[in-house]
Amino acid sequence: MDSEAKIILAFLFNRSGKTLLSEAELYLPLSMELGWLSSKESQQFVKYVLKKELLVRKEGMLSPNFSIDDIKIPVGFIPSKKTFSETSDDLKGRNCIEEIITQISEHVHQEKTKIAEEIKKEGKEKNLLAEVAALSVARKHGVDVSEWYPFVETIFFTENKG
Incomplete structure (x- = not known):
């Protein structure tokens, strides 16, 4: 490539x-x-x-x-x-949420478990897919995860048919 x-x-x-x-x-x-x-x-x-x-x-x-x-x-x-x-x-096969958690964790210097909890809470409060909640939390912390947008969009449209 x-x-x-x-x-x-x-x-x-x-x-x-x-x-x-x-x-x-x-x-x-x-x-x-x-x-x-x-x-x-x-x-x-x-x-x-x-x-x-x-x-x-x-x-x-x-x-x-x-x-x-x-x-x-x-x-x-x-x-x-x-x-x-x-x-x-290039992004397929990588665990989207884990990768985003890692990026946020490195950016804000917090433990991954805290970030994962924050994502879970965000998803529950706003009724979001976990991947969308991860993007939302990343954005809140000022982390550029735009490389994941198309991947998450694909997940969103394939998992929410109906």
Whole structure:
């Protein structure tokens, strides 16, 4: 995936003629101009490449963490859908609630059991799915868990049919 992600990034940076781009300058071409992704998927892709450290932040902008000149972009390049599904599949198989508890715990320096209790209480008081309660508690503590939104959204819509 990373090699195709590098090709996508090299393509976007070469196309723009810039060495620094904003997040919007990356995800808008992917969705609006090229039509390769939905806007949500393209934003997810940007988060994914940041997490994989293929991009780095410089002066509030994003820059490739590799030489785009070394990347060969095939003529007529169109990324495979597999590339983009891997950005969200990366989260599957991981325990969502446990991961969020860990992130909150590390951020606020509290024991995981206390965080788990807070999530349980939040879910009970507001009648929320445990995953949604975990996101709510994370937000309350100022922890960015936006990478989990699409995953939890999928759970929400598959478990609440009816």
